[in-house]
Structure formats: C-alpha cells, structure tokens
Amino acid sequence: MIELHGLVHRFGEAPDSTEALRGIDLTVGEGEFLALLGPNGCGKTTLAKHLNALLLPTEGKVLVDGLSTSDPAELWEIRRRVGMVFQDPDRQMVASVVEEEVAFGPENLGVPPEEIRRRVGWALEALGIQALRRADPNLLSGGQKQRVAIASVLVMEPCYLVMDEPTAMLDPLGRREVLRAVHDLRSSLGLTVLYVTHHMEEVLQADRVVALQDGRVALQGAPAEVFSRVEELRGLGLDIPSHLELAWRLRSAGLEIPEGLLGEEALVEAVLRRWRELQ
Ligand SMILES: Nc1ncnc2c1ncn2[C@@H]1O[C@H](COP(=O)(O)OP(=O)(O)O)[C@@H](O)[C@H]1O
Ligand SMILES: [Mg+2]
Secondary structure, three states: OEEEEEEEEEOOOOOOOOEEEEEEEEEEOOOOEEEEEOOOOOOHHHHHHHHOOOOOOOEEEEEEOOEEOOOHHHHHHHHHHEEEEOOOHHHHOOOOOHHHHHHHHHHHOOOOHHHHHHHHHHHHHHOOOHHHOOOOHHHOOHHHHHHHHHHHHHOOOOOEEEEEOOOOOOOHHHHHHHHHHHHHHHHHHOOEEEEEOOOHHHHOOOOEEEEEEOOEEEEEEOHHHHOOOHHHHHHOOOOOOHHHHHHHHHHHOOOOOOOOOOOHHHHHHHHHHHHHHHO
16 A cells, blocks of 8 residues: 655755655545546646655655655665656666567566566566567657556566656557557456556556646546546646546536446447437
C-alpha cells in the first residue's frame, strides 16, 4: 500500500515559490489500478515522483508499505518496490540490444547472470516482445519501445508500477499496445498501478480515478461515477470521451439512459433499446 499524508511539495525555498502539491491525502491499495488525471501543471508528475522518492515531501509524508520516503535508509528498498515509467521511451534507453537494455537494472545490482536471464525472458514474455530480444531498441516503434521500457522496470520485480503519461508520445496503435500490456500485467501479476494520463478514454478501465487541480485532489471515484460529473470535469478543463458526452447530452435532453455505462457498445444498446420503446 502507498499512502500520502498531507503531502505538500514546494519547488524552491522562497515563500512565494510554486506550491505544486498543496496537501494531498491519498491511498493506493494493493492490486489497485488508479488513474491520475488533470490539466497540465496540476501536479501529476510531481506526485508521481514522490512515490519512489525522486522528490521528497516539503511537508507531510509518503509511505510505501510503511517505509517513509523521507528516511534515507529506506531509499533503495522503496525504489526497488516502486518502478517508474516515463513519457519518453527514448530517454529511458541505454543499450543497443533489447535484452541488454532489459538486463541493465539487475546487472547493476549484481544479480547473478542465471537469475538475470530468467527474469529477462520472463519480462519480455510478459510484455509480448520475446521476438524483439535481439533487436536494436532505437529501431522499434514507439509502442514497442515503451514496452521495452516497462520490461526493464519489471525485471526489478517491483510491487508498484508508476507510469507518467506512458502513451503521451505514441500513436493510437502504440497507445493501445501499451495500455493492453499494462492491464495484462496487472491482472497476471497483481501489480498495483498508478497511471497518469490526460487521455480520458484510457481511464475507463481503472478501478478509481483521481483528478488533480492546482495541486489538490479535485474529484475522485470509480470511472462511471466520475464520468457522470460532466460539468465538474469540464470545469477542470478535462474532456470526456465523445460517446460519454453524447450519452450525457441525450440524458440532458430527456432521454432515459441508465447511468454508469462506460463502453461504447453498451451505450449504443441502451440508446437503441430506449428508441425501440419509444416507437
Ligand atoms: N523543477 C521545477 N521547478 C519549479 N517548478 C516546477 C518544477 N517542476 C514542476 N514545476 C511546477 O509545478 C507545477 C506542477 O508541475 P507538474 O507536476 O509537472 O504538473 P503536470 O505533470 O500535472 O503537468 C507546475 O506549476 C510546474 O510549473
Ligand atoms: Mg507531467
């Protein structure tokens, strides 16, 4: 479990310096897929960096399985438990062959070669990229590169995967590949995932959605609940997926469509059913 208690983050010493996080209380439960949303500059990346002690609290605390990120003695254990994946896969690459790239972390930690081979094979398989093991990461597609980056984190056997807009630089196909891989990992390994995104359709399958605004939690709940609060989302400058917007408009115009439907197909069916009833 990851706990944020009254987390405040200020960049710089001056009293008027930016307060990027203004008192966040949040718990990420075991096995949960939590999506973190919000407009540019609201503090998503700052929050994500606190989870593996890349940033330390100005006030409040962050606990990873009870270990405080403010305690220097726990730093390595926290970083082992919390794997981070960032936006730009290119900036995460160090090697010229995929399997060397993936082996880099455990090699640095002095994990025995036999064990490294086992973990690399397992991680490549978990991400569906075994066939790319001898490839040059620089020649891969964005989605493939990002899956290599995720495999490189997975070999460290983390309990938590924190992903900061991992699909922001990918085309729609790459985005789908990565998102599917993350969901697969989550269900096969029971990983806990904190997924930062501004693509609203990527949060439909999350267990819980948390929206930040100006360094504070502005809105949270299950996706169906959050997406029924269309006006609040708009107020936060967030778009809602077009099919949910349409459903909301039809509902506002008086058509009775059940709340809580998130899938396009389920909505189409509900509209058709209502339509037939009205004939
Ligand atoms: N290194 C930094 N120094 C000063 N201010 C920063 C730094 N990084 C981020 N900020 C500021 O903190 C706020 C939150 O930024 P960030 O966490 O990157 O937001 P997001 O990821 O939601 O776009 C913004 O106002 C940003 O300008
Ligand atoms: Mg960011």
